[in-house]
Amino acid sequence: MSRPPIAKEKIIDAYASMLCDDGERAATIEATAAKAGVSKGGLLYHFASKEALALGVIEALHAIVKQDLELMASAPEGPARYFVRTSTLVGSELDRLFLAVLRLAQTGHEPSIEALELVHSSWLDQIRTEVKDQYAAQTIMLIGEGLYYQSSMPGPWSRGTFGKDLDHLLDQVERLKNGS
Amino acid sequence: MSRPPIAKEKIIDAYASMLCDDGERAATIEATAAKAGVSKGGLLYHFASKEALALGVIEALHAIVKQDLELMASAPEGPARYFVRTSTLVGSELDRLFLAVLRLAQTGHEPSIEALELVHSSWLDQIRTEVKDQYAAQTIMLIGEGLYYQSSMPGPWSRGTFGKDLDHLLDQVERLKNGS
DNA sequence: GTCTATATGTGGATAGAC
DNA sequence: GTCTATCCACATATAGAC
Numbered sequence: 001m002s003r004p005p006i007a008k009e010k011i012i013d014a015y016a017s018m019l020c021d022d023g024e025r026a027a028t029i030e031a032t033a034a035k036a037g038v039s040k041g042g043l044l045y046h047f048a049s050k051e052a053l054a055l056g057v058i059e060a061l062h063a064i065v066k067q068d069l070e071l072m073a074s075a076p077e078g079p080a081r082y083f084v085r086t087s088t089l090v091g092s093e094l095d096r097l098f099l100a101v102l103r104l105a106q107t108g109h110e111p112s113i114e115a116l117e118l119v120h121s122s123w124l125d126q127i128r129t130e131v132k133d134q135y136a137a138q139t140i141m142l143i144g145e146g147l148y149y150q151s152s153m154p155g156p157w158s159r160g161t162f163g164k165d166l167d168h169l170l171d172q173v174e175r176l177k178n179g180s
Numbered sequence: 181m182s183r184p185p186i187a188k189e190k191i192i193d194a195y196a197s198m199l200c201d202d203g204e205r206a207a208t209i210e211a212t213a214a215k216a217g218v219s220k221g222g223l224l225y226h227f228a229s230k231e232a233l234a235l236g237v238i239e240a241l242h243a244i245v246k247q248d249l250e251l252m253a254s255a256p257e258g259p260a261r262y263f264v265r266t267s268t269l270v271g272s273e274l275d276r277l278f279l280a281v282l283r284l285a286q287t288g289h290e291p292s293i294e295a296l297e298l299v300h301s302s303w304l305d306q307i308r309t310e311v312k313d314q315y316a317a318q319t320i321m322l323i324g325e326g327l328y329y330q331s332s333m334p335g336p337w338s339r340g341t342f343g344k345d346l347d348h349l350l351d352q353v354e355r356l357k358n359g360s
Numbered sequence: 361g362t363c364t365a366t367a368t369g370t371g372g373a374t375a376g377a378c
Numbered sequence: 379g380t381c382t383a384t385c386c387a388c389a390t391a392t393a394g395a396c
Binding site for chain 1: 203205234286
């Protein structure tokens, strides 16, 4: 577990990337295998079916979210600012895995839906340790999720819109935190 | 144009619904035809290809957004509140068409990406007529888009999370509008 | 562990009857 | 305008060689 085969990781990564960039339909076993540099049969040795592949991505998401929650809890700037700031970090491994599972969830894939609900709750719980007003906390979550929505889009207004405006956005968050 | 064939509307509606609920892969011509109550050949008479079907959904989105912008401009509560409030109206025709085009955009479909950029700009422009601080305006857009993100998810925390908390959310928006 | 070959199903699109 | 029948391409998954 601590040293998983390299091939498995490369396959997960390729599948997640294709889900994000091209959608669920384009993320076929064949295309994933090609991107990971293995054959179809080679992929199916590690993941016996497409469903197994999806579950592999979910597992990888949970692992990295667990790390992120620890960083979030101990962030000097506080969980809320940490959450919003890191929501703009498109292209990170967490970002890619999250969006990949989101794509699966959007097809009605139950395990993915449950995974995202769990992740959402975990983040909200962390924010509420800092932001006592539950409505302010929910609004901050919405801002972060709005950023994810934008990062899930190709095109100019998704990647980097908030690059240099991030400070201003964080000011808005500060106002929500401190306000009544 | 003012009286389009009933079949065409039913087909557009069926395709949009399937895109939202089941994703782009499940929204096949065959499944769309079945849901619309016509045969595959019957559908292909009205829309010669899947691409034509996608363009039909985009056209329908632009038509309904145009209506919405007029309502938004003349809303007594102001564009910002109107935008956030109506972002929670999952299941409306605008909502379904918007999410349908979003699904297409997420596959890299260029016409859909361009359509969403146009819609996004239109809404932001409206909000900025009321909210002069551009960062507050952007933050309000993020909240609305966070709501869309949530509404794009199946499961309990998407549909109706903000049903009775909407007033509190609108209070947060009010603070963003007036503050700074 | 990784490959090729193949069986089976399904999607997109055309042709042509009604 | 709507249908059925059909062709072709491709996706999933299995079998079995190396």
